[in-house]
Amino acid sequence: MTVEECYRAFGGDYEGTIDRLVTEELVTKYLIRFLNDPSYGSLVDAFSAGGSKDREAFQAVHTLKGLSLNLGMTQLTKSAAALTEALRFGRKPEAEACFAQVKLDYNMTAEAIRRLAEAG
Amino acid sequence: MSENSKPKVLIVDDSEINRSLLIDMLGEQYEIIEARDGEQAMDLIWRMGHELAIMLLDIVMPGVDGFAVLEEMNRNSWMINSIPVIVISSEAGSNILNRAFELGVVDFISRPFNFLIVQKRVKNAIMLYVKQKKLSSIVESEIYENEKRSSLLIMVLSHVVEFRNKESGLHVMNINTATRMLLKCLVKKTKKYALTSSDISAIAMASSLHDIGKISIPAEILNKPGRLTKEEFEVMKTHTEAGAFMLEDIPFGQDDYLLKTAYQICRWHHERYDGRGYPDGLIGDAIPIAAQVVGLADVYDALTSERVYKPAFAHDEAMRMILQGECGVFNPLLLECLKESELDLEKALKKDFFENRVQSDVHKITEERYGNIDNIASMRTLKLLEYERNKARFYASLSEDVFFDYSVNPDLLTITGQGLKRFKVPETMYYPIRNEKLLSVIRKEDLEALAEKLKSAKDEDMRIRCDVELMVDGKPEWNRIVARPVRASDGSHEFRGAIGVVSNIQKDYMKILEMEERARKNLAGHEAYLATDIETRLY
Numbered sequence: 001m002t003v004e005e006c007y008r009a010f011g012g013d014y015e016g017t018i019d020r021l022v023t024e025e026l027v028t029k030y031l032i033r034f035l036n037d038p039s040y041g042s043l044v045d046a047f048s049a050g051g052s053k054d055r056e057a058f059q060a061v062h063t064l065k066g067l068s069l070n071l072g073m074t075q076l077t078k079s080a081a082a083l084t085e086a087l088r089f090g091r092k093p094e095a096e097a098c099f100a101q102v103k104l105d106y107n108m109t110a111e112a113i114r115r116l117a118e119a120g
Numbered sequence: 121m122s123e124n125s126k127p128k129v130l131i132v133d134d135s136e137i138n139r140s141l142l143i144d145m146l147g148e149q150y151e152i153i154e155a156r157d158g159e160q161a162m163d164l165i166w167r168m169g170h171e172l173a174i175m176l177l178d179i180v181m182p183g184v185d186g187f188a189v190l191e192e193m194n195r196n197s198w199m200i201n202s203i204p205v206i207v208i209s210s211e212a213g214s215n216i217l218n219r220a221f222e223l224g225v226v227d228f229i230s231r232p233f234n235f236l237i238v239q240k241r242v243k244n245a246i247m248l249y250v251k252q253k254k255l256s257s258i259v260e261s262e263i264y265e266n267e268k269r270s271s272l273l274i275m276v277l278s279h280v281v282e283f284r285n286k287e288s289g290l291h292v293m294n295i296n297t298a299t300r301m302l303l304k305c306l307v308k309k310t311k312k313y314a315l316t317s318s319d320i321s322a323i324a325m326a327s328s329l330h331d332i333g334k335i336s337i338p339a340e341i342l343n344k345p346g347r348l349t350k351e352e353f354e355v356m357k358t359h360t361e362a363g364a365f366m367l368e369d370i371p372f373g374q375d376d377y378l379l380k381t382a383y384q385i386c387r388w389h390h391e392r393y394d395g396r397g398y399p400d401g402l403i404g405d406a407i408p409i410a411a412q413v414v415g416l417a418d419v420y421d422a423l424t425s426e427r428v429y430k431p432a433f434a435h436d437e438a439m440r441m442i443l444q445g446e447c448g449v450f451n452p453l454l455l456e457c458l459k460e461s462e463l464d465l466e467k468a469l470k471k472d473f474f475e476n477r478v479q480s481d482v483h484k485i486t487e488e489r490y491g492n493i494d495n496i497a498s499m500r501t502l503k504l505l506e507y508e509r510n511k512a513r514f515y516a517s518l519s520e521d522v523f524f525d526y527s528v529n530p531d532l533l534t535i536t537g538q539g540l541k542r543f544k545v546p547e548t549m550y551y552p553i554r555n556e557k558l559l560s561v562i563r564k565e566d567l568e569a570l571a572e573k574l575k576s577a578k579d580e581d582m583r584i585r586c587d588v589e590l591m592v593d594g595k596p597e598w599n600r601i602v603a604r605p606v607r608a609s610d611g612s613h614e615f616r617g618a619i620g621v622v623s624n625i626q627k628d629y630m631k632i633l634e635m636e637e638r639a640r641k642n643l644a645g646h647e648a649y650l651a652t653d654i655e656t657r658l659y
Contacts, residue, residue: 020234026144030137037137062180063135066210070141070232 001119003028009112010073011105017072030071031113039063040106047099051091058087061102068109076105126151127173127246132161132189133208134181142176142208145238158184162192163548165199166530170506172203173246176229179209179216190223192530200224202253204245208233271325278328281335285342291421292328298417300324301465305457306413313409319377323410326382330389330414333363345428357398360387384408389415394449405451412451416458419447420465435466520624526552527606527617533558542592542624561590574605574618587625598629 003024007014021027039060046057065080083098129150133139134157143152150173155161158181165172179186186207193199200223207220210231217228226245229238278292303320306313315323334342337359341352348356363386373379388411391397393404397415407415423438433441439462441447443455458465516523516536522543523536533552540547549555553567566588573584586601603620607613 017232020232022235026235029144030141033137033140037135039135056182059134059180059182062210063138066231067135067137069210070138072232 001116003031003116006031006112006116007072009115010109011075012109013072013074020072027071028116032117034067034071035110035113035117037064037067039067043102047095054087054091058084061087064102064106073109076102076109079105128153128168128171129242130155130161130164130172130175132156132158132175132181132186133178135178138178138208141233142238145233145235146242149239150242157181158186158189159550161189162530163550165189165193165203166532167548169199169203174204174206174242174249176206176208176242177225179207179211179220187219187223190220190225194223202249204249206241206245267321274325274328278332281332284339285331285334291425294421294425295327295330295414295417296324298420298465299327299413301461302413302417302454302457305461306409306453309453309457315409322378323381323385323413326378326385326410327414327417329363329367329382330385330418331359331363332366333359333361333386336362343428347429357390360390361399363387381408381410384411385414387411389418391415392449393451397448412454415448416442416450416454420458423447435462522622523620524603524622525617525619528615543590544593561592562588570601570603574603575615577605578613584620587629590622597624597626599623600625 001009004014006012007017017027018024021030043057043060043064046053046060049057061080061083065077065084068076068080079098079101083095083102086092086095086098127150129146130153131139131142132155133142139154143154146152153164153168153172155164161175161177162184165175177186177189186209190200190205193203193205204226205224206227206229207225208229208231209216212228212230220228226248227241229241275292282291300320303315303323307315307320337356341348341355344352364383367379367383367386368374370379385408387399388397388402388407391400391402391407391411393407393412395401395403397407419442420438423433423441424435426432439458442450442458512523513536516538520538522538525534526532531551533549533555535543535545535547535549543561545555545557545561549558552558553564553571559567566586570584570586570588573586577584582604584601584603584605586603588599588601589596590599591597600623601620602623603618605615606617606619608616
């Protein structure tokens with residue numbers, strides 16, 4: 001699997017990202033590091049606490065949004081952005097749905113990166 | 121800061137990947153320092169702010185966020201003025217931007233990061249600030265050199281004039297010093313004369329020319345050892361108009377503040393507040409304030425120095441004569457200033473004249489003239505600070521005692537290396553009174569008692585001594601704390617912090633206990649002996 005294919009698999013912007021980060025080497029390095037980033041985990045924990053940890057959930061998804069934006073993960077960025085707004089001033093009713101979408105997009109992205117990592 | 125080392129960049133972001141990305145982009149050209157949140161960032165800025173070339177700051181962080189950091193940097197304005205801040209954020213709404221720029225942020229880099237853009241923007245911001253700092257340093261140096269040179273020239277000129285009078289060369293310098301002191305006191309009392317630091321400097325300089333007219337007075341009258349006759353006195357009086365006339369005659373610079381002031385001083389330094397002076401009989405504030413001040417300074421100096429026609433009077437005698445109106449009538453505000461500056465005046469006259477002018481005068485003048493450049497602590501000052509810090513650190517490292525440094529704002533206690541080993545506390549502790557590690561070493565009541573003592577010590581030179589029992593490595597140990605308060609030097613004397621030393625006196629303490637024990641035993645034994653003795657004698 002090539003980096004470009006990986007990006008297609010998770011609905012990301014390969015061209016734009018290479019434009020900004022210049023080398024595929026750097027991009028690959030950070031894609032793999034993304035898998036170990038704690039913000040998704042923190043988001044899941046905080047969101048599942050059912051309202052008492054919404055502030056932490058907001059910060060986690062905000063961080064996740066920034067990360068995915070940096071790495072050109074267009075799909076994930078969209079859903080993370082939506083969830084960020086849904087949590088910014090307290091939990092809005094659409095937060096549940098947004099969270100579900102984030103989970104979907106994250107897992108799809110992570111899966112694609114894992115395939116890339118295995119391919120060497 | 122060595123010229124060849126890489127510039128230091130502080131990156132503040134709670135996300136490790138983000139920091140890492142930026143490090144990948146900047147690590148080659150810069151030395152990167154990282155902070156995970158606002159509190160870490162502030163700690164680093166306080167400790168090494170003047171070494172930082174630039175700071176990249178995220179806004180959304182847990183705990184102390186980016187805006188809180190910016191606000192604190194603005195409260196301590198040297199920080200925001202000497203460290204350029206670039207905000208890195210995926211939040212790019214205009215209200216965020218507005219607030220950031222209002223807080224003095226230099227640039228804004230939004231996500232996603234672009235390798236080339238990040239590099240270029242960082243470089244630009246650093247260069248901008250370096251240029252600004254260099255400029256302000258240059259300006260300050262130039263002004264300093266300028267003032268020094270003009271002062272020297274004027275001194276030479278007035279010495280030439282004074283030479284004929286056979287007066288001590290000290291006269292000109294004394295007038296200069298006294299004029300400066302009185303003016304500084306005056307502007308603190310009232311704004312009605314509208315004088316800037318620059319003006320004060322100019323007036324003091326011009327004061328050196330006040331008797332320049334004496335060059336036209338015949339030597340026999342100038343140096344007559346006895347009382348002058350009426351006619352002789354009339355001739356003497358003309359030195360005021362003569363001096364003014366000479367200054368007026370200078371073909372250029374008639375608009376110059378210095379020259380105008382010199383004219384005022386020459387012509388009117390013998391006027392009296394009640395209008396009975398000479399040559400023009402001006403009354404009250406019709407007499408330019410420069411002339412009033414020099415007039416008073418002149419009288420004071422004449423009284424306290426030896427002249428051909430009189431011996432020197434003591435300082436107290438001179439004060440008495442002036443205040444009781446025996447030497448002319450003066451502006452009551454000025455007399456107040458004279459009284460208030462009494463002690464400083466007595467000390468300062470006879471000291472080295474240019475050195476009397478502290479670097480701070482020059483800095484004030486630079487500030488007033490160039491507005492924006494002010495508050496950027498000049499590189500020279502920062503380098504001096506760095507040097508002093510290294511000195512202190514070195515001396516502390518040579519001793520087994522523990523040195524500490526406490527500040528009220530921020531509420532921070534700093535301990536030297538020995539303390540880390542002995543007490544197992546961290547080097548810096550915010551809100552020390554709540555710090556668990558600290559409280560496991562020293563009792564809270566002891567800390568509070570020490571703080572009380574320091575706050576009530578009004579005089580900075582007062583040393584507070586406290587013997588406290590500390591817990592070191594789980595064992596009780598007696599220590600002596602010697603400390604002194606640090607107070608604001610701006611006149612408010614506000615309690616700003618404290619510095620001190622903690623020394624282990626357990627051995628001495630044990631000795632003292634032993635001696636006390638022995639003494640008690642001796643006394644008991646002695647008492648017992650006396651008791652038996654009395655008994656035997658009585659019965």
